Amino acid sequence: MLIGAIEAGGTKFRCAVAISSGEIMKSVIIKTTTIEETMQKVVNFFLPFHIEDLGVGCFGPISLDKKNKKYGTILDTPKEKWKHYDIYNYLKEKLNCNVHINTDVVASAFGEYYFGFNSKFKNILYFTVGTGVGVGVIYNGTVLQGNHHTEMGHITIKRGENDNHLSSCEFHDDCLEGLASGNSLDLRYNLPYDELEKREDILRQEANYLAQGIYAYTLAFAPDKVIIGGGVSHQKKLIPLIREEFKKINNGYFKYPLLEDINNFIIEPKLKDDSGLYGAIALAVKKL
Numbered sequence: 001m002l003i004g005a006i007e008a009g010g011t012k013f014r015c016a017v018a019i020s021s022g023e024i025m026k027s028v029i030i031k032t033t034t035i036e037e038t039m040q041k042v043v044n045f046f047l048p049f050h051i052e053d054l055g056v057g058c059f060g061p062i063s064l065d066k067k068n069k070k071y072g073t074i075l076d077t078p079k080e081k082w083k084h085y086d087i088y089n090y091l092k093e094k095l096n097c098n099v100h101i102n103t104d105v106v107a108s109a110f111g112e113y114y115f116g117f118n119s120k121f122k123n124i125l126y127f128t129v130g131t132g133v134g135v136g137v138i139y140n141g142t143v144l145q146g147n148h149h150t151e152m153g154h155i156t157i158k159r160g161e162n163d164n165h166l167s168s169c170e171f172h173d174d175c176l177e178g179l180a181s182g183n184s185l186d187l188r189y190n191l192p193y194d195e196l197e198k199r200e201d202i203l204r205q206e207a208n209y210l211a212q213g214i215y216a217y218t219l220a221f222a223p224d225k226v227i228i229g230g231g232v233s234h235q236k237k238l239i240p241l242i243r244e245e246f247k248k249i250n251n252g253y254f255k256y257p258l259l260e261d262i263n264n265f266i267i268e269p270k271l272k273d274d275s276g277l278y279g280a281i282a283l284a285v286k287k288l
Contacts, residue, residue, distance in 0.1 A: 057107025
């Protein structure tokens, strides 16, 4: 049986046809333009394969309450053209298949759990630090979700003493996304990637902000692994600095055995930049 997978992003849609083992048979990247043009290209890619199940990891926010008639609809996204678009029912009707949808960060978390670690670790936190900050949680081997998906990128954190820059979040002055996202770094410093890499003072503050969020969610969920992905995480010095800041914040309090080897606790994605696509495959395999 062939499975379809979509990693739907603001700049591109990555689509793949795979088998349940995760082996990808064919894939394509489609530039995100208008809804009509993008979605028609997506449908045209999948139609010849007659897939039965399609997993979708999509930018959000998305309605994920299955009792709500708007289930699978993209809600008040910053991507104006895609606001209130019912991506779930469009794909279900056009491809005549079962659609299993969640947010892009949850798909990444589930991809790391199911394919990256072969379900070995049952509790995983996945942070994506890119344009925004998102967090996906795998708890006891399944996706953690209430009557809507979480918004853990908007947790309140403590600003650095000398940090007087504006937050990039229009709703919060002191949230993780507003102070630590890629948008925030651009707003604050407007430095190219190679110049940012040389500024350890900036990276140290970035690491502290992310470590605050990681620490709060480590206390809440006691994960086996904390995985940090997204474009900002490609800064080579960042994850080692996050580990240092995390240890400072913990200050010896939480004597969690896995923290003794912090280099294997706070880590890069095993699937690199493919976590989301493999997560979409996993959503379809497990019919979540």
